[in-house]
Amino acid sequence: MKPDARPFSSLSFLAQAWRMTVRDWRAGELRLLALALVVAVASVASVGFLADRIRLALERDAAQLLGGDLVLVSDAPISEIQREQAARLGLEVTETLQFPSMAAAGTGDALRSQLTALKAVQQGYPLRGRLRVADGPAMPDEVAWDIPARGAVWVDPQLLSLLEVRVGDELQLGDKRFRIERVIAVEPDRGMNFINVAPRVMMRTDDLDGTGLVTFGSRISYRLLVAGQPAQVREYADWLQARLERGQRVETLESGRPEMRRTIDRAQQFLSLVALLAALVAAVAVALAARRFTLRHFDSVAVMRCLGATQSALTRLFALEFLIIALGAAAAGSLLGYVAHQGLIAALGGLITTDLPAATLLPAVQGFLAGVWLLLGFALPPLAQLRHVSPVRVLRRETGVAPARTAVGYGIGALGFALLLLWFARDLKLGAMVAGGFLAGFALFCGLAWLGVRWLEPLRQWQRGPVALRFALAGVVRRRGATVAQICALAVGLMALLLLSITRGDLVDGWRQAAPPDAPNRFLINIQPDQREAVGQRLADAGLGETELYPMVRGRLLEINGRAVGPADYEDERARRLVDREFNLSYMDEMPGHNRVVAGRWLDPSAAELSMEEGIAQTLGVKLGDTLRFDVAGNAVEVTVTGLRAVDWDSMRVNFFAILSPAVLRDMPQSWITALHLPEDKADLSSALIREFPNLTIFDTGAILRQVQGVLDQVVAAVQFLFLFTLAAGCLVLYAALASTRDERVREAGLLRALGATRRQLSAAQWLELGAIGGAAGLLAAGGASAIAWLLARFVFKFALASNPWVWVAGVSVGVVCAWAGGWMGLRGVLRHPPLATLREV
Template sequence: MWVKLAFKLFARELRRGELTIIFAAIALAVLTVFSLSSVTERIGLNIEKKTSDFIAADRRLSSNHAFTDNYINEANQQGLETASLLFFDSMLFANDELVLGSVKAVTEQYPLRGMVEIKDTLESVGYEIRGGPKSGNIWLSEGLFYTLNVNVGDTVELGAGQFTISKVLVSEPDAPFFSLAGNKRVLLNYADIGSTKAVQVGSRVFHRLLFAGTDAQLSDYYLWLKPQLKENQNWEGVKDRQSPLGENLARAERFLLLAGLFGIMLAAVAMAVSAKRYCERQYDPVAMMKTLGGSRVVIRKIFLTHLALVTSVSIIIGLSIGFVLQYFGANYLAQFMGAELPSAGIKPWLLSAFIGMTCALMFSLKPLLDLFDIPPLRVLRRNLGDRLAISRIHMASSLFTIFLLMWLFSGEIVITLILFGSSLLVIGVLFGISRALFSFGRKLGLSPGSSWSLAIATLQKRANANAVQLISFALAIKLMLFLVVLKNDMISDWEMQVPADAPNAFFINIAEQDIEPITTFFNDNNITHEAFYPVFNARVNAINGEELARRVSKQEGEERDEDAREGVSREPNLTWLSEIPEGNEVIEGEWFSNGDDIEVSVFEGWKEVLDLELGDTISFLANERRFDAKVTSFRSVDWGTLKPNFVMILSPNMAGKTPVTYFSAAKLEAQHNKGVSQLLQRHPTMSMIDIKSRLEQAQSIIAQVSLAIGFVLSIVLVSGALVLISQVQASLAERMQEVVILRTLGARGRLIKLATLYEFVLLGAIAGFVAALVSDVALLLIQQQLFDVAGRLHWYIWLLGPISGAAFVATIGYLMVANTMRQNTQGLLRNLS
């Protein structure tokens, strides 16, 4: 019997629109979470795929000695794709020219991820393929063609073997970030290693195995592999520190994580507010049902059935709309990026449905319990039950649910606490501000016919409801401001770490007599370049006469002296300069004096590493020469400029006291390739380090994340508008009553319209100001804790928050009630009845 009644009431309320609010809130939560999680997951997968391309695999295993066969056999048994690589240096000979080349021998499966770019001739256009040279053939980088004076089809000797040059090697996906042989690369078939006779027992070679497969396959294989790994064997992936792209990928994932969390928060707020509003609107029907003899059990079954029906239908519709939304959004992003985004897995479907059900249950449970407790006497005394309007239990359970959902989605407790804590701060501040402003409004003494006076009186009358509205408005604005700062400032800051004019090639081992002709070449070809810095290597041997720990050989079983002072494991590049270089700033001490003693300025990151203080004396060992330098300053260094930088800079009086070579950097374009190769041929001691492909890859990741943030921002704007609409819609009946009363008392239509507009302007401006204030504090913490950068305040959002909040709330709010304002008094009375 109750089932039939439940469905009749459900159909009736659907026609009346009573279930619209809660239905829209659940659907909003589901479609927001699904669209955001799907798009961010697809872009994240694409970013990870791109970075995997740049190590030519999903994982790689590196070693300086050969691998046993069981490594590959086990990988093949577990369904992984594999490829073998061997790196070694060997001499190439052709046309009476001899040059040392950097050889990479590859199996036919190489590369497992990414593509090799080659050209058929020096003049032809490059194209991408997967694979390497066939046995008997060899691919040479463009610089070697000019150095050896050869063409495609010629024969070249590599070690003891002779090979036919079949292609021009343009680029490889796993080319090292810094390669001293960047212009002298050789690609060889793995089967031809023996014919070169360049790899013998004791030869200096480097082995690498590449693996590709699913995450589960790779994890299972690593479980088998880990116990067998030697100390000098490294298992690496794109997220590992060993990968130069690891930090870029980690930062991209953090940005996408923030974007997804914003969607979770907004959907949860919409559901919590809407569920409460819906249940409040059912107080009178429940009181009537109880008056007519309806039992508590029957009423509970009816409304729980309604909740189940609304939840299931809204989840289905939310998933459908979310799928369409993410489909078109992802396709647009894919076309914009010129790449096909991978398909998202089942996680967005399960996560969205789970969040929809959780929101419906947790945010509706306490309001429904309050609804069941409504006394029958409310049909006569309409104020009975109003004390249930604000429930601390409902608020606490809603907040706890939101926190758990955020934590579940992110898996990051720190970022969850920052975002959740800042939202609590918004709630607390707004409750205090709303109370203070609404009570202060009574003392303003505005004239009775003033629209501002009427607006403030309306705010005072609905103080509790307006406080809830302020909170939902402020949280929506807060999320929008977060995304605006993420897209406009933090993404830009990240992008500026690799400026557009950054050098993309380094030139090292330059002899002093070669500086003038090289400078002339750069100027004649309009190549932007940096100054030429004198460079030499030296070991930090002692500090204040105390010897640093000596490096020991584990191979020989040596043990480190535990009592010795900790040093650094590498010999740094040193230079001397008279002026502070660009991108450096003295943060402690003074730049060099003109004294006779050698002085040194140290990068601030090495201050703690070497436990240095101003005035300390550092003893250096350069070749066999020892010298001392006094620490006179510590510097901050902007390494992101990619311009020549040094951890230690010596005073100019170091000049002439040790042999040096020179170092510079330049920004090269495609038309410079041939000329630069000829330049390297004329100056054989000089080497070039090409990092162009890595810069392009880093910029590609930044562009994708920026697009993702823009997409999320558009979703949040739409979701925020829906939250506002649901809030205003819930108060339409009360506003109709106010309009009828005001018209009856003789208020003009213009006065009522302006008062309503001013009410929304005040609500939006207050919400926007608090949102801006709290957002900036939270962003400061996020920059420091999540992105490990020096945080800074964003003053422009302090102005943007109130202005955008007032405009956003006033526009949508006024449009929602405009129809009510246009109706005559008789029509409003009919609607109220």
Template sequence: MTTWRLTLRLLRRDWRSGELSVLAAALVLTVAAITAVGFFTDRVEATLHRQGSELIAADLVLESARPLAETFAARAQAQGLRIAQTLEFRSVVQGERPQLVLMKAVDAAYPLRGQLRIRSALDASDQAVAAGPPVGEVWVESRLLRLLNIRIGESLNIGATRLRIGAILSAEPDQSRAFFNIAPRVLMNRADLDATGLIGPVSRVTQRLLIAGAVSEIDTYRAWASTQLNAALTLTAARDARPEFSAALERASRFLHLATLVTLLVAGAAIALASQRLVERQTDTVAVMRCLGAPRHLVLRVLIGRLVLFGLAASLLGCLVGWLGQAGLFAALDDWIGVELPPASPAPLLVGLATGLIALLGFAVPPLLQLAQVTPLRALRRDLGTPRLSAALTLSAAGAALALLILWQAHDLELGLKLLGGVLATLLALIGSVLLLVQFAGRLTGRVRGVWRLGLAALTRRSATAVLQISGFGIGILALLLLAVVRVDLLEAWRETVPEGAPNYFLTTIQPADVAPLQAFLSEAGIAAPLLYPMITARLTQIGDRAVEPSAYPNPRAARLASREFNLSYGAEPQADNRIVAGTWWSEGAEAAPQFSVERGIAETLGMQLGETLTFSVAGRTVTGPITSLREVRWDSFNVNFFVVASPALLQQEAASYITSLYLPAAREGVIAELNRRFPSVATLDVEALIDQVRAVIERGVMAVEYVFLFTLAAGLLVMYAGLQASLEQRRREHGILRTLGAGRRTLLTSLAVEFTAVGVLAGLLASVFAEATGWLLATQLFELDFQLNPALWLIGVLGSGVVIGLAGTVATYPLLIHPPLRELRGG
């Protein structure tokens, strides 16, 4: 009880005296940032995933070529989830002539996410509807009307029944799942399916169960359903629907977590600097306690107990600030966000509390352990100073806390390990560079005179403090410069991955005989001739000496890929938005050799290795070749891309159709209507809705990152303030001695300006170098974006930090010069 009474008494005294103000601000800011980011990212990512759900018309989709067991629907309904069921199959409809179509029968609940778009006439505008066609009616693609020469309102023979054409089907939320569909699409009500007589025991039907609901319930259901999968049953989540959307969503998530981790790192530096100042201010108090008989273990318990209680109080306040911050932001940006956000969960509060305590214990406990080493003699001899603690212990504790928090907050082991390695390397390089610069300043001191010598000598006289200050300033400036790099350069590069004018139409199933006429038609329409790529359907049968069997892959996505047909292509050069990451592309002289280039993601999913042989079945013929390169593909560019590309001689003898993509503004959509009339076999796919979804993810992701970096900005400013405060106690005594020896106020003030300006220039120089290097690594290695050097960054980093820190440091220490020297020497 004595320990706790003493702990509470000292905590109240320190709080009233303002001793804990800087440390409290650093900790509250840390927890507020983590909590606000937690609330914000949870809600924004849930919204982004909800937008992804619109691409599959649900949150989860179970798909099978066989009837789905009733247990899947029953389990979903028992959990309070909404369900819808669809069936897809190919059939033939009768008009002037038979026509192959892709039939899709949907129930009244479809779609669970997103909206259908229909038109009442060929030249009418789209309108959104919430449900599919009514009983007795079908909606068809405009291409089918032209192929059969029929109109809206007429009836269509579908199997044993006739159904009225009620509207033109413009778009379905899950249309992108059948990206390269050859046949026109027909949407019908599932209640009409039995009357058609088209579905029998041996019919090839794709059955889907669509599921939607709360995020937690969806996660629970997904975990259960994953254990029920087999080779014939696949489970697709929203973010796995399309690689274009998946890439944008992945980048958004990484940007948000990166912003969180940068804030955490910078605020941790502020905690470390504030703890160092607290140690200096508490040394006399501990010395008096030791004189009054307090044993060392009691002092240690009181210090740790006070720190824990203080940490809990500051962390709770930080949680409140974080919650208010995110709530205020969402209220202010409600119209901009434009979508309904899910409510915040309490999980970020617990994460914030835990993060605050871990950060405080890791960064603040080692400096406070110094106080336990204070001897009673310090109360009489102030020149004894504060006992030094092992640098290895201090760095180890801070490094362990930093590693734990980074790996925890990254939510991605690969991202966490990369950031941890980068952060540790940057900190070591930063500290090493500071040591070298301080030594250089020491050598320069002997070659200058007057206030210049006095100012530079201060760096070498307090070398440990100088290293701590410059490192702290460097981290703070680095955070501010990274804010500029990420905010301006990387986010703008991310926006440009889907620039204005990105292809919004895909033309597929172009027959060789139509290639030249189609190019001529597009030229006449004033559209630059797009590149046409050959496309050949093939089935992967063997990887190396392993037969490709879906049942051999426990990963549902891998099993689905193993069971599907691939669209192969061939070419002499890689596409402009493809990057070779392993191996080499075939050269012109070696094009006769059979070779494959594989997209890196699918190679990892299916276990393909560079140098292994792939075997495909193409129209009954076997083609074989080694993997000679792996590619990174920018799926969100919306250009035509392929998972597997072959050398020309391997596939150019095979029968192929062609595919291309092009951009058409809304005012020129009539070109597509004329194209469909003149080339009825060419399938056109409008991906404008998909592009809009990806752009929405990018824009909201950018907005989220900008918000998160406001905390980084505040943390960077706090680091610099804590750095200025870190050496005040030492300066107080030094200035008292110098003024006693005859140094004037103007001389000391000028030397302070020289010292802090030099500190600012050195910190700015290091921060600029590391900001450019970090920006390059983030762009090329983490986000797969283009990066360009920013000369303005160096001007702001070096000159700006020199001026700002020089002025701020001089102003902050000026009060030490206006008091009488005797007062400073007595510590008054």
């Protein structure tokens, strides 16, 4: 055959690539590579399907999310000018009032109470979407063409079970009793009901008179709902933006419920990073599998070069072969991701309480592209070496691969790695941080593993130990590079799982234990000044001892050092929110015992001074000596910052960002607040207090914490579900690393058996070597997970984390089991290879 002859015609080129793919698949050369791709694509696609369905649900409900085309939200009554302008533009308008309130049912000792989200509505509500109600729980619902009748309320179904009442029974709200008329099935402007904090009670606005619920200190949110032609709505929105008062904001369909969107976005981003970790670990498996494929095909490629195959023909053949594998693995991974995302939805449980629309094909396409991209980034660089194999290798077994070209190939792989990170993170800064953290951890593990192997090297000459142990030590030290790769691969996957276990167990338990056993579990707010002594005496009569009540005054920050401040003056989102709303101010002679001064001094009760919490001072840029001006009920109050305090938030006691001198606030309109610990045997005291003081609002923080813990458990369960992909990817990496040394192990085993070593000795040595690798990986994983958990506890949760020996035991144990499992999969049949066949191949 002539040197320039083409062994394959254009028509048979694809057929030849297919034959090569089938041959290599049957030989087992491509299965590991395909499995690694399936795991990577499935982890990415599962999160993609979940995020896509949530996004579609948000878009589906966008028209109903606000109850109108535009909503003006205010913490004070809407001005008449703003209503008149809407009417002047021909827009429909209605108003709602929302605030937390206690609801009670029953009488005497059978009185039961529950914190509710009370909503008062006007005729015409809602302007967009439909309110749906039913005659009882689990009964057919229908569109409500009106609002509750006078003297009647509509409630969430769960409130009926919480208060043990039925439709038709009476509900106590403040000083009035209302008949429960219907249950709410769908409330348009409540959003998608992803997270329910308190059950809804809906009533007419004109029924609020006489309840005594609207008093000073009531946290009422006033909402003006507007609907009309798009041009008029935009004109009204522009008019409002130029005339917004303090404490007001405009919500449109595009910006509606930004806090929910941010929460969901953060959750999706976090889950995406978990999926990214699995994809990255799987990428290592892809690279190792591709390298083994390359090493095992040098000889066959050399033969093909001798038969006239050109470099370009070989490149196209192997590219087509891997494209076939990429397409099949990506399709299988996308299908598995779709099935897995159903498990994610089940793991999230009650966190998602709405029907999600069917998913689109976009996540499948993304997963598909991710698989192909992953293969191009991590498999083609080592495969590119095959085109440079010299025909002389048939005689001299030389690869003929230029080191510089190999470096370029791996550089392309590194670039693909970085681009993959940035694509999934969808944020340059975040992607860079994740890439840096991942590479730093991997580098640390590699360094420690390398030092560990070097430390074992002197033991290689040990002559007195068992033969199997000496063989195992020799294998670990001799295959230093492979050993380090195997330890690091397994350590990364185990560290993620152990960290999640610590976060779910130790950190949550530590957070709970940060508060003492008698920490307050009830907050009483909206205590009026004339009720202060009576409430205090009632608590003392109930055997709760002396309970300290604190005054609470609402005030808005106007100026800092004579300069007016507003949301536009800050870039930080939290600072914007703080400046845009009223502060809960307080005054007292002595500093609370659970506070401590960290800068300056405590205030002078007779002067015009302020003590500020250090965190809020940093957020707002307030320093010692600054002069702050507040608007308190129309009165200007000017004070000087004389001290900064550290607040023990874990104490669950009453805390304030800003405490002023009594001389400044004593005569201002105020309500009172207290926190107390209510034992289980005195739980009925809450109902008794509501009966005696209907305007009180009692927050059961124990119930809230239990609910938050339930949501946390659901999210952690979803993350644990995703980490199964990470563990699977880690096992694949270990299997690939072991498989890459399989040929070398076969030759060694054959030579040792020819020299007199028994199969039993070699088997024991192999298990000891794998156990050492798994134990070292588990030890590194436990150390890394414990260190990160300590950092979270110290700098995020701010409590002491008790050491847990089980983490180290579990890390080492699971590492050994995983190593043995991977070894069993990757090294089966090594010892069954005939020694004579091995000697003939050497």
